[in-house]
Amino acid sequence: MTELSGKAGSGIAMAGVTKQYGDHRVLDAIDLDVRGGERVALIGPSGSGKTTVLRCIARLEAIESGSIRIEGHEIARMADARSGKASAEVAAAMRGVGMVFQQYNLFPNMTVLDNLTIAPVKVLGVDKAEARERAAGLLDLVGLGAKADAYPARLSGGQQQRVAIARSLAMQPSVLLFDEVTSALDPELVGEVLEVIRGVAAQSDVTMLIVTHEMQFARDIGDRVVFMEGGSVVEQGPPEKVLADPENERTQRFLRRLLNH
Numbered sequence: 001m002t003e004l005s006g007k008a009g010s011g012i013a014m015a016g017v018t019k020q021y022g023d024h025r026v027l028d029a030i031d032l033d034v035r036g037g038e039r040v041a042l043i044g045p046s047g048s049g050k051t052t053v054l055r056c057i058a059r060l061e062a063i064e065s066g067s068i069r070i071e072g073h074e075i076a077r078m079a080d081a082r083s084g085k086a087s088a089e090v091a092a093a094m095r096g097v098g099m100v101f102q103q104y105n106l107f108p109n110m111t112v113l114d115n116l117t118i119a120p121v122k123v124l125g126v127d128k129a130e131a132r133e134r135a136a137g138l139l140d141l142v143g144l145g146a147k148a149d150a151y152p153a154r155l156s157g158g159q160q161q162r163v164a165i166a167r168s169l170a171m172q173p174s175v176l177l178f179d180e181v182t183s184a185l186d187p188e189l190v191g192e193v194l195e196v197i198r199g200v201a202a203q204s205d206v207t208m209l210i211v212t213h214e215m216q217f218a219r220d221i222g223d224r225v226v227f228m229e230g231g232s233v234v235e236q237g238p239p240e241k242v243l244a245d246p247e248n249e250r251t252q253r254f255l256r257r258l259l260n261h
Helices: 050-057 088-094 112-122 128-141 157-170 187-203 215-221 239-244 249-260
Strands: 012-021 024-034 039-043 065-070 097-100 175-179 207-211 224-229 232-237
Touching: 012 050, 024 050, 024 065, 024 232, 039 050, 039 215, 050 065, 050 175, 050 207, 097 157, 112 128, 112 157, 128 157, 128 187, 157 187, 187 207, 187 215, 207 215, 215 239, 224 239, 224 249, 232 239, 232 249
Parallel strands: 039 207, 039 224, 097 175, 175 207
Antiparallel strands: 012 024, 012 065, 224 232
């Protein structure tokens, strides 16, 4: 694999974050800290608020109350703010945050290489030749060096998701958010995508917050596992403790359901 270079991981701090859709409270005054360079797996039942946590950190959702900080910079998008436009300081902090979604969201009319270079050139002002060189290295990293000139429609779902991961890395993030990145894949393609994420974790100090339903993957990659239910953090700790010997009855019930599924 090609060696990764990029920014050192930035810390994430959520304090008292509340998010509502109408009368439904999705996040209930949640507190969650992720240290710079830490890899945290976020688990829990559907509807527990896991994806909403990521979307609030990525400023894709506005929050009702609380604070979200990236490396000390307040970046929360507040629901009652008159303008949704980010300040220069917030925009600068957010350039270090990458998110990989369940769906790949690649530009279908662009080659794989162009998908990786457009944002670094237009957003970061990277020289086009430098962006293409880095993109080629990232495609090697995710095992798709031979697909640089292919269009997304000619790739499998697993390959498209690996391109999406490489595209996020092309922005040289300090924080990477992964939202159930294998949930849209056929079972036989899941392993190749998880292996790429393991490789990124092994070769960089990027901070990772990973929503996953793959418990073995959470055990392998996580410095810490956080279990959420009902919009709150119920239990957290080392993977071997939370997944093998959880203290909270709700965590125990969730893991029992998974094992018996």
